[in-house]
Amino acid sequence: MRHTLRLSLLAAMLAVSTACVTINIYFPAAAAEKAADRIIDEVWQLREGAAAQPANGERQ
Amino acid sequence: MKIHAMLRAAFAALFLAFAGVAAAQGNLEINTPAITALQQSMQQRHAQLAPLYASGAVGLARDGTVALRDASSVPLAQRGQINGLIAAENADRAALYREIARANGHPEWEADVRATFAQRWIDRAQPGWWVQGGGGWVKK
Numbered sequence: 001m002r003h004t005l006r007l008s009l010l011a012a013m014l015a016v017s018t019a020c021v022t023i024n025i026y027f028p029a030a031a032a033e034k035a036a037d038r039i040i041d042e043v044w045q046l047r048e049g050a051a052a053q054p055a056n057g058e059r060q
Numbered sequence: 061m062k063i064h065a066m067l068r069a070a071f072a073a074l075f076l077a078f079a080g081v082a083a084a085q086g087n088l089e090i091n092t093p094a095i096t097a098l099q100q101s102m103q104q105r106h107a108q109l110a111p112l113y114a115s116g117a118v119g120l121a122r123d124g125t126v127a128l129r130d131a132s133s134v135p136l137a138q139r140g141q142i143n144g145l146i147a148a149e150n151a152d153r154a155a156l157y158r159e160i161a162r163a164n165g166h167p168e169w170e171a172d173v174r175a176t177f178a179q180r181w182i183d184r185a186q187p188g189w190w191v192q193g194g195g196g197w198v199k200k
Contacts, residue, residue: 027172028088035088035160036173036180039095043102046184 089163098156105149118146119190119197124157124178125150129190129197153177 041047109126112118112134119129126149128134134142157177161169182191190197 025166027166027169029172029176031086031088032160032169032173032176033180035090036177037184039090039099039156039177040180040184042099043106044184045103045106 088160090160092159092163094159095156095163098152098159102149102152102156105145105152108145109149112142112145113185113189116190116199117142119192120181120185122178122182122192122194124174124181125153127192 109118113120115133116130117128117133118126121127126146128143128146131139157174158167158170160173161167182193185191185200187200189200191200192198
């Protein structure tokens with residue numbers, strides 16, 4: 001009986017903490033842009049094997 | 061006391077959850093086997109697509125896909141092959157956006173990932189390639 005109570009309390013705490021995280025998280029736009037650039041470098045062979053760096057001013 | 065163990069577990073869970081958030085804000089995970097395989101497949105296909113971007117037959121669309129822009133610039137006999145290339149590329153791209161969202165634990169980010177890629181493909185397109193803007197196709 002007490003064991004069940006404890007388990008459900010723990011489950012409730014976990015649920016609450018997960019819910020907070022889910023609400024607070026937003027799409028990391030800057031990180032996504034960096035990831036996109038790294039993949040585009042590879043697919044279009046713009047920088048052979050080089051580590052990701054900010055795009056070199058190729059914006060229109 | 062049992063209550064202490066419970067509290068410790070709860071704090072550990074909270075800590076892990078926030079560590080996950082911090083990691084998500086720094087870099088997106090793109091080093092998974094699925095993403096690497098898609099990247100390689102697209103890289104190989106690019107050798108065939110690059111001349112089509114340059115001729116204007118194929119352009120980079122606003123929605124993160126590639127599209128047949130000017131069918132008349134392609135001989136009739138080749139159109140089927142080019143449509144196949146475009147379909148294969150768009151299938152890889154859709155899978156790539158889905159996999160990136162999934163690899164980062166947020167499948168619901170797929171549309172945001174797609175929008176980010178759409179913008180970056182267009183920003184980084186080479187001069188002479190056609191890209192789709194708000195008002196239609198433009199040559200870079």
